[in-house]
Amino acid sequence: MQIVMIGAGYVGLTTGACLAQMGHSVVCVDIDAKRVADLRKAIVPIFEPGLDELIESGLANGRLDFTADVRAATAEADMVFLAVGTPSAPNGEINLSYIEAAARQVAPALKPGATVVIKSTVVAGTAQKVREIIAEEREALDFSVASNPEFLREGSAIGDFMEPDRIVVGTDDQRTARRMKEVYAPLIAKGAPFISTSTVNAELIKYAANAFLALKIGFINDVADLCEKVEGDVSAVSRGIGLDRRIGGAFLEAGPGFGGSCFPKDTRAFAAIGRKNGAPQTLIETLIERNEMRKRRLAKKIVEQLRHTAGRGGRVAVLGVAFKANTDDAREAAALTIVPLLREAGLTVSVHDPRAKDPSLRGVAWSDCPYRACKGADAVVVLTEWEEYRKLDLARLIKEMKGNLLFDYRNLFDREKVLASGFRHVAIGRAPAEAQRKPVKRIAHPRWSDSAAVAMP
Ligand code: UDX
Ligand code: UDX
DSSP, X not given: OEEEEEOOSHHHHHHHHHHHHTTOEEEEEOSOHHHHHHHHTTOOSSOOTTHHHHHHHHHHTTSEEEESOHHHHHHTOSEEEEOOXXXXXXXXXXXXXXXXXXXXXXGGGOOTTOEEEEOSOOOTTHHHHHHHHHHHHOTTOOOEEEEOOOOOOTTSHHHHHHSOSOEEEEOSSHHHHHHHHHHTHHHHHTTOOEEEEOHHHHHHHHHHHHHHHHHHHHHHHHHHHHHHHTTOOHHXXXXXXXXXXXXXXXXXXXXXXXXXXXXXXXXXXXXXXXHHTTOOOHHHHHHHHXXXXXXXXXXXXXXXXXXXXXXTTOEEEEEOOSSSTTOOOOTTOHHHHHHHHHXXXXXXEEEEOSSOOOTTOOSOEEOSSHHHHTXXXXXXXXXXXXXXXXXXXXXXXXXXXXXOEEEETTOOSOHHHHHXXXXXXXXXXXXXXXXXXXXOOOOOOOOTTOXXXXXXX
Protein backbone atom coordinates (compact mmCIF):
# COMPACT_ATOMS: atom_id res chain seq x y z
CA MET A 1 0.00 0.00 0.00
CA GLN A 2 1.19 3.58 -0.67
CA ILE A 3 1.41 5.29 2.73
CA VAL A 4 2.31 8.86 3.68
CA MET A 5 3.37 9.70 7.25
CA ILE A 6 2.94 13.37 8.20
CA GLY A 7 5.41 14.09 11.02
CA ALA A 8 8.81 12.39 11.21
CA GLY A 9 9.26 12.48 15.00
CA TYR A 10 9.68 9.69 17.54
CA VAL A 11 6.33 8.19 16.54
CA GLY A 12 6.13 9.05 12.83
CA LEU A 13 9.65 7.91 12.04
CA THR A 14 9.40 4.60 13.89
CA THR A 15 5.93 3.85 12.52
CA GLY A 16 6.92 4.79 8.95
CA ALA A 17 10.11 2.73 9.03
CA CYS A 18 8.26 -0.30 10.46
CA LEU A 19 5.45 -0.04 7.87
CA ALA A 20 8.13 0.03 5.14
CA GLN A 21 9.79 -2.98 6.72
CA MET A 22 6.41 -4.77 6.54
CA GLY A 23 6.35 -4.22 2.76
CA HIS A 24 4.43 -0.96 2.32
CA SER A 25 5.76 1.94 0.30
CA VAL A 26 6.13 4.81 2.75
CA VAL A 27 6.94 8.51 2.35
CA CYS A 28 7.55 10.43 5.57
CA VAL A 29 6.80 14.16 5.37
CA ASP A 30 8.07 16.77 7.78
CA ILE A 31 7.95 20.59 7.91
CA ASP A 32 11.53 20.60 9.19
CA ALA A 33 13.49 20.73 5.93
CA LYS A 34 16.82 20.01 7.67
CA ARG A 35 15.33 16.92 9.31
CA VAL A 36 14.11 15.75 5.86
CA ALA A 37 17.48 16.39 4.23
CA ASP A 38 19.30 14.50 7.01
CA LEU A 39 16.87 11.57 6.85
CA ARG A 40 17.36 11.26 3.09
CA LYS A 41 21.03 10.68 3.95
CA ALA A 42 20.02 8.20 6.67
CA ILE A 43 21.05 10.69 9.36
CA VAL A 44 18.49 9.94 12.07
CA PRO A 45 17.68 12.89 14.43
CA ILE A 46 16.59 10.71 17.35
CA PHE A 47 18.04 7.75 19.24
CA GLU A 48 15.76 4.72 19.08
CA PRO A 49 17.49 1.29 19.20
CA GLY A 50 17.31 -0.37 15.76
CA LEU A 51 15.78 2.62 13.97
CA ASP A 52 18.92 3.60 12.07
CA GLU A 53 19.14 0.13 10.50
CA LEU A 54 15.45 0.14 9.56
CA ILE A 55 15.74 3.55 7.90
CA GLU A 56 18.90 2.55 6.03
CA SER A 57 17.27 -0.63 4.69
CA GLY A 58 14.06 1.23 3.79
CA LEU A 59 16.03 3.82 1.81
CA ALA A 60 18.14 1.11 0.16
CA ASN A 61 15.18 -1.02 -1.00
CA GLY A 62 13.22 2.06 -2.09
CA ARG A 63 10.24 1.43 0.22
CA LEU A 64 11.02 4.43 2.43
CA ASP A 65 11.53 8.03 1.40
CA PHE A 66 11.42 11.50 2.94
CA THR A 67 10.13 14.80 1.64
CA ALA A 68 8.91 18.22 2.79
CA ASP A 69 6.41 18.33 -0.08
CA VAL A 70 3.05 17.35 1.49
CA ARG A 71 1.01 17.78 -1.70
CA ALA A 72 3.18 15.65 -3.98
CA ALA A 73 3.38 12.87 -1.41
CA THR A 74 -0.35 12.96 -0.56
CA ALA A 75 -1.49 12.86 -4.19
CA GLU A 76 -0.17 9.28 -4.52
CA ALA A 77 -1.26 8.02 -1.10
CA ASP A 78 -3.84 5.33 -0.30
CA MET A 79 -3.37 6.17 3.39
CA VAL A 80 -2.18 9.40 5.01
CA PHE A 81 -1.09 8.96 8.66
CA LEU A 82 -0.99 12.04 10.89
CA ALA A 83 1.79 11.77 13.51
CA VAL A 84 2.45 15.40 14.26
CA GLY A 85 2.94 16.74 17.76
CA THR A 86 -0.03 17.17 20.10
CA PRO A 87 1.59 19.11 22.95
CA SER A 88 -0.14 20.27 26.15
CA ALA A 89 -1.80 23.67 26.28
CA PRO A 90 -1.26 25.65 29.53
CA ASN A 91 -4.57 24.36 30.97
CA GLY A 92 -3.56 20.72 30.33
CA GLU A 93 -5.79 20.29 27.27
CA ILE A 94 -3.97 19.20 24.15
CA ASN A 95 -3.09 21.62 21.41
CA LEU A 96 -4.72 20.21 18.25
CA SER A 97 -3.46 23.00 16.01
CA TYR A 98 -0.78 20.83 14.36
CA ILE A 99 -3.27 18.04 13.66
CA GLU A 100 -5.77 20.52 12.20
CA ALA A 101 -3.01 22.20 10.15
CA ALA A 102 -1.89 18.80 8.84
CA ALA A 103 -5.50 17.96 7.85
CA ARG A 104 -5.74 21.24 5.94
CA GLN A 105 -2.38 20.57 4.26
CA VAL A 106 -3.36 17.10 2.99
CA ALA A 107 -6.99 17.89 2.01
CA PRO A 108 -6.30 19.52 -1.40
CA ALA A 109 -4.26 16.63 -2.83
CA LEU A 110 -6.07 13.64 -1.26
CA LYS A 111 -7.02 11.14 -3.96
CA PRO A 112 -10.53 9.57 -4.07
CA GLY A 113 -10.91 6.62 -1.73
CA ALA A 114 -7.98 7.68 0.47
CA THR A 115 -8.01 7.19 4.24
CA VAL A 116 -6.61 9.71 6.70
CA VAL A 117 -5.32 7.86 9.78
CA ILE A 118 -4.78 9.75 13.05
CA LYS A 119 -1.76 8.19 14.77
CA SER A 120 -1.09 11.05 17.20
CA THR A 121 -2.67 10.97 20.63
CA VAL A 122 -5.82 13.05 20.36
CA VAL A 123 -8.93 13.76 22.40
CA ALA A 124 -12.22 11.99 21.75
CA GLY A 125 -13.97 13.61 18.80
CA THR A 126 -10.83 14.63 16.90
CA ALA A 127 -11.42 12.16 14.07
CA GLN A 128 -14.81 13.82 13.48
CA LYS A 129 -13.13 17.24 13.49
CA VAL A 130 -10.54 16.11 10.92
CA ARG A 131 -13.34 14.68 8.78
CA GLU A 132 -15.13 18.07 8.84
CA ILE A 133 -11.94 20.00 7.95
CA ILE A 134 -11.30 17.82 4.90
CA ALA A 135 -14.97 17.70 3.81
CA GLU A 136 -15.06 21.52 3.97
CA GLU A 137 -12.10 21.68 1.60
CA ARG A 138 -13.17 18.81 -0.71
CA GLU A 139 -16.99 18.60 -0.66
CA ALA A 140 -17.47 15.76 -3.13
CA LEU A 141 -14.41 13.72 -2.21
CA ASP A 142 -14.88 10.05 -1.26
CA PHE A 143 -12.50 9.63 1.71
CA SER A 144 -12.52 8.23 5.24
CA VAL A 145 -10.87 8.99 8.57
CA ALA A 146 -9.59 6.42 11.07
CA SER A 147 -8.07 6.64 14.52
CA ASN A 148 -5.08 4.31 15.09
CA PRO A 149 -3.37 5.15 18.38
CA GLU A 150 0.15 3.91 19.06
CA PHE A 151 1.35 2.13 22.20
CA LEU A 152 5.08 2.52 21.51
CA ARG A 153 7.50 2.99 24.40
CA GLU A 154 10.57 5.02 23.55
CA GLY A 155 13.61 2.80 23.71
CA SER A 156 11.63 -0.31 22.72
CA ALA A 157 9.39 1.23 20.04
CA ILE A 158 10.30 -1.12 17.19
CA GLY A 159 9.63 -4.22 19.27
CA ASP A 160 6.41 -2.68 20.55
CA PHE A 161 5.34 -2.01 16.94
CA MET A 162 6.33 -5.38 15.48
CA GLU A 163 4.92 -7.41 18.41
CA PRO A 164 2.00 -5.32 19.67
CA ASP A 165 -0.27 -6.46 22.50
CA ARG A 166 -3.09 -5.26 20.27
CA ILE A 167 -3.81 -3.10 17.24
CA VAL A 168 -6.59 -0.61 17.89
CA VAL A 169 -8.44 0.95 14.97
CA GLY A 170 -11.34 3.35 15.24
CA THR A 171 -13.44 3.71 12.09
CA ASP A 172 -17.04 4.48 11.27
CA ASP A 173 -17.30 2.24 8.23
CA GLN A 174 -16.48 -1.40 7.42
CA ARG A 175 -14.55 -0.61 4.24
CA THR A 176 -12.02 1.45 6.20
CA ALA A 177 -11.78 -1.23 8.87
CA ARG A 178 -10.93 -3.75 6.17
CA ARG A 179 -8.27 -1.47 4.67
CA MET A 180 -6.70 -0.93 8.09
CA LYS A 181 -6.57 -4.70 8.53
CA GLU A 182 -4.68 -4.87 5.24
CA VAL A 183 -2.10 -2.38 6.54
CA TYR A 184 -1.38 -4.56 9.57
CA ALA A 185 -1.93 -7.96 7.87
CA PRO A 186 1.62 -9.27 8.62
CA LEU A 187 1.23 -8.50 12.35
CA ILE A 188 -2.30 -9.94 12.49
CA ALA A 189 -1.00 -13.06 10.75
CA LYS A 190 1.52 -13.41 13.60
CA GLY A 191 -1.36 -13.32 16.09
CA ALA A 192 -1.67 -9.64 17.06
CA PRO A 193 -5.25 -8.98 18.25
CA PHE A 194 -7.01 -6.43 16.01
CA ILE A 195 -9.67 -4.30 17.71
CA SER A 196 -12.02 -2.46 15.37
CA THR A 197 -14.22 0.01 17.21
CA SER A 198 -15.57 3.54 16.92
CA THR A 199 -13.15 6.46 16.53
CA VAL A 200 -14.19 7.82 19.94
CA ASN A 201 -13.47 4.50 21.64
CA ALA A 202 -10.07 4.25 19.95
CA GLU A 203 -9.19 7.78 21.07
CA LEU A 204 -10.31 6.98 24.63
CA ILE A 205 -8.44 3.64 24.73
CA LYS A 206 -5.14 5.46 24.18
CA TYR A 207 -5.67 7.96 26.98
CA ALA A 208 -7.14 5.42 29.38
CA ALA A 209 -4.20 3.05 28.75
CA ASN A 210 -1.57 5.71 29.46
CA ALA A 211 -3.47 7.09 32.43
CA PHE A 212 -3.75 3.63 33.97
CA LEU A 213 -0.07 2.80 33.39
CA ALA A 214 0.91 6.12 34.97
CA LEU A 215 -1.43 5.34 37.87
CA LYS A 216 0.42 2.08 38.55
CA ILE A 217 3.66 4.04 38.78
CA GLY A 218 2.15 6.69 41.03
CA PHE A 219 0.73 3.98 43.27
CA ILE A 220 4.04 2.15 43.73
CA ASN A 221 5.81 5.47 44.35
CA ASP A 222 3.36 6.17 47.20
CA VAL A 223 3.92 2.65 48.56
CA ALA A 224 7.68 3.38 48.41
CA ASP A 225 7.19 6.41 50.66
CA LEU A 226 5.41 4.21 53.20
CA CYS A 227 8.14 1.53 52.97
CA GLU A 228 10.76 4.15 53.86
CA LYS A 229 8.85 4.92 57.06
CA VAL A 230 8.19 1.38 58.26
CA GLU A 231 11.46 -0.35 57.39
CA GLY A 232 9.87 -1.94 54.32
CA ASP A 233 11.44 -2.60 50.91
CA VAL A 234 9.33 -1.47 47.96
CA SER A 235 11.10 -3.84 45.54
CA ALA A 236 9.92 -6.81 47.62
CA VAL A 237 6.40 -5.38 47.92
CA SER A 238 6.30 -4.66 44.17
CA ARG A 239 7.34 -8.23 43.38
CA GLY A 240 4.88 -9.63 45.87
CA ILE A 241 1.88 -7.81 44.39
CA GLY A 242 3.05 -8.03 40.76
CA LEU A 243 2.99 -11.83 40.76
CA ASP A 244 -0.79 -11.57 41.03
CA ARG A 245 -1.87 -11.97 37.38
CA ARG A 246 -4.66 -9.47 37.99
CA ILE A 247 -2.04 -6.83 38.85
CA GLY A 248 1.00 -7.81 36.74
CA GLY A 249 4.57 -6.82 37.56
CA ALA A 250 5.08 -4.26 34.79
CA PHE A 251 5.10 -0.56 35.63
CA LEU A 252 5.59 -1.22 39.33
CA GLU A 253 9.17 0.08 39.59
CA ALA A 254 9.31 2.91 42.11
CA GLY A 255 11.43 5.84 40.96
CA PRO A 256 11.80 9.63 40.90
CA GLY A 257 8.43 10.16 39.20
CA PHE A 258 7.39 9.55 35.60
CA GLY A 259 8.42 11.83 32.73
CA GLY A 260 8.55 11.67 28.96
CA SER A 261 6.54 13.24 26.14
CA CYS A 262 3.49 11.10 26.82
CA PHE A 263 2.54 10.26 30.41
CA PRO A 264 2.70 13.86 31.70
CA LYS A 265 0.93 15.23 28.60
CA ASP A 266 -1.62 12.42 28.33
CA THR A 267 -2.58 12.39 32.02
CA ARG A 268 -3.09 16.18 31.90
CA ALA A 269 -5.17 15.84 28.73
CA PHE A 270 -7.23 12.98 30.19
CA ALA A 271 -7.93 15.02 33.32
CA ALA A 272 -8.89 17.99 31.15
CA ILE A 273 -11.27 15.83 29.06
CA GLY A 274 -12.90 14.68 32.28
CA ARG A 275 -13.30 18.20 33.63
CA LYS A 276 -14.62 19.49 30.34
CA ASN A 277 -17.25 16.74 30.07
CA GLY A 278 -18.44 16.72 33.66
CA ALA A 279 -16.73 13.42 34.47
CA PRO A 280 -13.75 14.51 36.55
CA GLN A 281 -10.92 11.94 36.59
CA THR A 282 -10.07 12.61 40.22
CA LEU A 283 -7.58 9.73 40.55
CA ILE A 284 -5.60 11.10 37.60
CA GLU A 285 -5.87 14.69 38.90
CA THR A 286 -4.28 13.54 42.16
CA LEU A 287 -1.67 11.45 40.31
CA ILE A 288 -0.50 14.45 38.29
CA GLU A 289 -0.10 16.59 41.40
CA ARG A 290 1.69 13.90 43.39
CA ASN A 291 4.05 13.06 40.53
CA GLU A 292 5.27 16.65 40.23
CA MET A 293 5.43 17.00 44.02
CA ARG A 294 7.51 13.81 44.21
CA LYS A 295 10.27 15.21 42.04
CA ARG A 296 10.36 18.40 44.18
CA ARG A 297 10.34 16.42 47.42
CA LEU A 298 13.30 14.26 46.28
CA ALA A 299 15.24 17.40 45.36
CA LYS A 300 14.50 18.83 48.83
CA LYS A 301 15.79 15.63 50.44
CA ILE A 302 19.08 15.97 48.57
CA VAL A 303 19.45 19.63 49.56
CA GLU A 304 18.71 18.89 53.22
CA GLN A 305 21.17 15.98 53.38
CA LEU A 306 23.86 18.07 51.64
CA ARG A 307 23.29 21.03 53.93
CA HIS A 308 23.71 18.64 56.83
CA THR A 309 26.94 17.10 55.53
CA ALA A 310 28.52 19.79 53.36
CA GLY A 311 26.87 23.06 54.37
CA ARG A 312 25.93 25.52 51.63
CA GLY A 313 27.79 25.26 48.34
CA GLY A 314 27.96 21.49 48.33
CA ARG A 315 28.66 19.73 45.04
CA VAL A 316 26.29 17.19 43.48
CA ALA A 317 26.83 14.91 40.48
CA VAL A 318 23.57 14.02 38.68
CA LEU A 319 23.76 10.87 36.56
CA GLY A 320 20.83 10.57 34.15
CA VAL A 321 18.92 13.28 32.25
CA ALA A 322 16.90 11.08 29.85
CA PHE A 323 13.38 10.46 31.19
CA LYS A 324 14.25 6.76 31.16
CA ALA A 325 17.03 4.50 29.86
CA ASN A 326 17.63 3.73 26.16
CA THR A 327 16.38 7.04 24.84
CA ASP A 328 17.92 10.46 24.21
CA ASP A 329 14.60 12.11 25.09
CA ALA A 330 14.66 14.31 28.20
CA ARG A 331 11.12 15.70 27.84
CA GLU A 332 9.66 16.22 31.35
CA ALA A 333 12.41 14.05 32.81
CA ALA A 334 12.86 14.09 36.60
CA ALA A 335 16.24 15.78 36.10
CA LEU A 336 14.54 18.82 34.56
CA THR A 337 12.73 19.45 37.86
CA ILE A 338 15.41 18.28 40.29
CA VAL A 339 18.57 19.90 38.87
CA PRO A 340 17.21 23.50 38.83
CA LEU A 341 16.07 23.07 42.45
CA LEU A 342 19.56 21.90 43.47
CA ARG A 343 21.03 24.98 41.74
CA GLU A 344 18.48 27.27 43.43
CA ALA A 345 19.64 25.88 46.79
CA GLY A 346 23.17 27.02 45.99
CA LEU A 347 24.60 23.62 45.11
CA THR A 348 27.14 23.19 42.33
CA VAL A 349 25.85 20.56 39.90
CA SER A 350 27.67 18.39 37.37
CA VAL A 351 25.61 16.28 34.96
CA HIS A 352 26.16 13.18 32.84
CA ASP A 353 23.95 11.20 30.49
CA PRO A 354 25.09 8.70 27.84
CA ARG A 355 22.61 10.03 25.25
CA ALA A 356 20.36 12.86 26.41
CA LYS A 357 21.40 16.50 26.43
CA ASP A 358 18.96 19.18 27.46
CA PRO A 359 19.88 22.83 26.80
CA SER A 360 17.29 23.96 29.37
CA LEU A 361 19.62 22.82 32.19
CA ARG A 362 21.52 26.04 32.90
CA GLY A 363 24.59 26.60 35.07
CA VAL A 364 25.59 22.95 35.21
CA ALA A 365 28.86 21.30 34.18
CA TRP A 366 28.14 18.60 31.58
CA SER A 367 30.62 15.73 31.71
CA ASP A 368 31.14 12.94 29.19
CA CYS A 369 32.17 10.47 31.89
CA PRO A 370 30.22 9.54 35.03
CA TYR A 371 33.41 9.21 37.10
CA ARG A 372 34.64 12.65 36.05
CA ALA A 373 31.16 14.07 36.76
CA CYS A 374 31.56 12.81 40.35
CA LYS A 375 35.03 14.33 40.90
CA GLY A 376 35.02 16.23 44.18
CA ALA A 377 31.28 15.72 44.63
CA ASP A 378 29.70 15.48 48.05
CA ALA A 379 26.88 13.37 46.62
CA VAL A 380 25.91 11.49 43.48
CA VAL A 381 22.25 11.25 42.37
CA VAL A 382 21.19 8.56 39.87
CA LEU A 383 17.97 9.52 38.03
CA THR A 384 17.99 7.25 34.94
CA GLU A 385 18.35 3.48 34.90
CA TRP A 386 21.09 3.30 32.25
CA GLU A 387 22.88 -0.08 32.16
CA GLU A 388 26.14 1.92 32.21
CA TYR A 389 25.26 3.21 35.70
CA ARG A 390 24.22 -0.21 36.94
CA LYS A 391 27.78 -1.35 36.11
CA LEU A 392 29.61 1.57 37.76
CA ASP A 393 32.67 0.60 39.83
CA LEU A 394 31.47 2.00 43.15
CA ALA A 395 34.88 1.67 44.81
CA ARG A 396 36.36 3.82 42.04
CA LEU A 397 33.43 6.22 42.14
CA ILE A 398 33.75 7.00 45.85
CA LYS A 399 37.48 7.63 45.40
CA GLU A 400 36.62 10.40 42.92
CA MET A 401 34.22 11.97 45.38
CA LYS A 402 34.67 14.16 48.42
CA GLY A 403 31.57 12.87 50.22
CA ASN A 404 29.88 9.46 50.36
CA LEU A 405 26.21 10.12 49.65
CA LEU A 406 24.59 7.96 46.93
CA PHE A 407 20.99 8.87 46.05
CA ASP A 408 19.98 5.75 44.16
CA TYR A 409 16.66 7.04 42.80
CA ARG A 410 16.24 4.08 40.48
CA ASN A 411 17.20 1.39 42.99
CA LEU A 412 19.97 0.27 40.63
CA PHE A 413 22.48 -0.89 43.20
CA ASP A 414 22.83 -3.82 45.57
CA ARG A 415 22.80 -2.28 49.04
CA GLU A 416 25.50 -4.53 50.44
CA LYS A 417 27.89 -3.53 47.65
CA VAL A 418 27.04 0.13 48.15
CA LEU A 419 27.75 -0.01 51.87
CA ALA A 420 30.88 -2.09 51.36
CA SER A 421 32.18 0.68 49.09
CA GLY A 422 31.72 3.17 51.91
CA PHE A 423 28.61 4.99 50.64
CA ARG A 424 25.58 6.11 52.60
CA HIS A 425 22.79 4.56 50.50
CA VAL A 426 19.63 6.65 50.03
CA ALA A 427 17.37 4.46 47.90
CA ILE A 428 13.70 4.62 46.91
CA GLY A 429 11.33 2.68 49.11
CA ARG A 430 13.88 1.69 51.75
CA ALA A 431 15.18 3.49 54.81
CA PRO A 432 18.63 5.02 54.17
CA ALA A 433 21.63 2.94 55.30
CA GLU A 434 25.04 4.07 56.44
CA ALA A 435 28.26 2.34 55.51
CA GLN A 436 29.02 0.36 58.66
CA ARG A 437 32.07 2.05 60.16
CA LYS A 438 34.64 -0.75 59.90
CA PRO A 439 35.56 -1.57 63.54
CA VAL A 440 39.19 -0.50 63.99
CA LYS A 441 41.12 -3.77 64.40
CA ARG A 442 42.90 -3.47 67.70
CA ILE A 443 46.09 -5.51 67.76
CA ALA A 444 47.32 -6.24 71.29
CA HIS A 445 50.30 -3.94 71.59
CA PRO A 446 52.54 -3.83 74.63
CA ARG A 447 52.06 -0.39 76.16
CA TRP A 448 54.65 1.94 74.61
CA SER A 449 55.46 3.21 78.04
CA ASP A 450 56.83 -0.24 78.80
CA SER A 451 59.63 0.49 76.38
CA ALA A 452 61.81 -2.22 77.89
CA ALA A 453 59.20 -4.68 76.86
CA VAL A 454 59.24 -3.56 73.28
CA ALA A 455 61.82 -5.26 71.18
CA MET A 456 62.44 -2.58 68.52
CA PRO A 457 63.42 -4.10 65.18
C1 UDX B 1 3.82 13.07 18.54
C2 UDX B 1 2.81 13.60 19.54
O1 UDX B 1 3.51 14.50 20.38
C3 UDX B 1 2.24 12.52 20.36
O2 UDX B 1 1.21 13.01 21.18
C4 UDX B 1 1.64 11.51 19.46
O3 UDX B 1 1.24 10.41 20.24
C5 UDX B 1 2.60 11.08 18.37
O4 UDX B 1 3.19 12.18 17.69
P1 UDX B 1 6.32 12.57 18.82
O5 UDX B 1 6.56 11.80 17.58
O6 UDX B 1 7.15 12.32 20.03
O7 UDX B 1 4.83 12.41 19.28
O8 UDX B 1 6.40 14.13 18.43
P2 UDX B 1 7.71 14.88 17.91
O9 UDX B 1 8.92 14.07 18.22
O10 UDX B 1 7.56 16.25 18.41
O11 UDX B 1 7.54 14.82 16.32
C6 UDX B 1 6.56 15.55 15.67
C7 UDX B 1 7.12 15.81 14.26
O12 UDX B 1 6.09 16.36 13.45
C8 UDX B 1 8.29 16.79 14.27
O13 UDX B 1 9.36 16.25 13.52
C9 UDX B 1 7.72 18.04 13.57
O14 UDX B 1 8.69 18.70 12.79
C10 UDX B 1 6.64 17.44 12.67
N1 UDX B 1 5.54 18.34 12.35
C11 UDX B 1 4.92 19.03 13.35
C12 UDX B 1 5.12 18.41 11.01
O15 UDX B 1 5.70 17.76 10.15
N2 UDX B 1 4.07 19.22 10.71
C13 UDX B 1 3.43 19.96 11.66
O16 UDX B 1 2.50 20.68 11.32
C14 UDX B 1 3.86 19.86 13.03
C1 UDX C 1 4.51 5.48 27.32
C2 UDX C 1 3.64 4.23 27.24
O1 UDX C 1 4.30 3.17 27.93
C3 UDX C 1 3.44 3.85 25.77
O2 UDX C 1 2.59 2.72 25.69
C4 UDX C 1 2.81 5.04 25.05
O3 UDX C 1 2.63 4.74 23.69
C5 UDX C 1 3.69 6.27 25.17
O4 UDX C 1 3.91 6.56 26.56
P1 UDX C 1 7.06 6.10 27.13
O5 UDX C 1 6.60 7.43 27.58
O6 UDX C 1 7.97 5.99 25.98
O7 UDX C 1 5.77 5.16 26.80
O8 UDX C 1 7.85 5.42 28.35
P2 UDX C 1 7.47 4.43 29.53
O9 UDX C 1 8.35 3.25 29.42
O10 UDX C 1 6.01 4.21 29.62
O11 UDX C 1 7.95 5.28 30.83
C6 UDX C 1 7.28 6.48 31.11
C7 UDX C 1 7.85 7.03 32.42
O12 UDX C 1 7.47 6.19 33.51
C8 UDX C 1 9.37 7.10 32.44
O13 UDX C 1 9.78 8.29 33.11
C9 UDX C 1 9.76 5.87 33.26
O14 UDX C 1 11.00 6.03 33.92
C10 UDX C 1 8.61 5.81 34.26
N1 UDX C 1 8.41 4.47 34.80
C11 UDX C 1 8.03 3.47 33.96
C12 UDX C 1 8.57 4.26 36.16
O15 UDX C 1 8.92 5.18 36.91
N2 UDX C 1 8.35 3.02 36.66
C13 UDX C 1 7.98 1.98 35.86
O16 UDX C 1 7.81 0.87 36.37
C14 UDX C 1 7.81 2.21 34.47
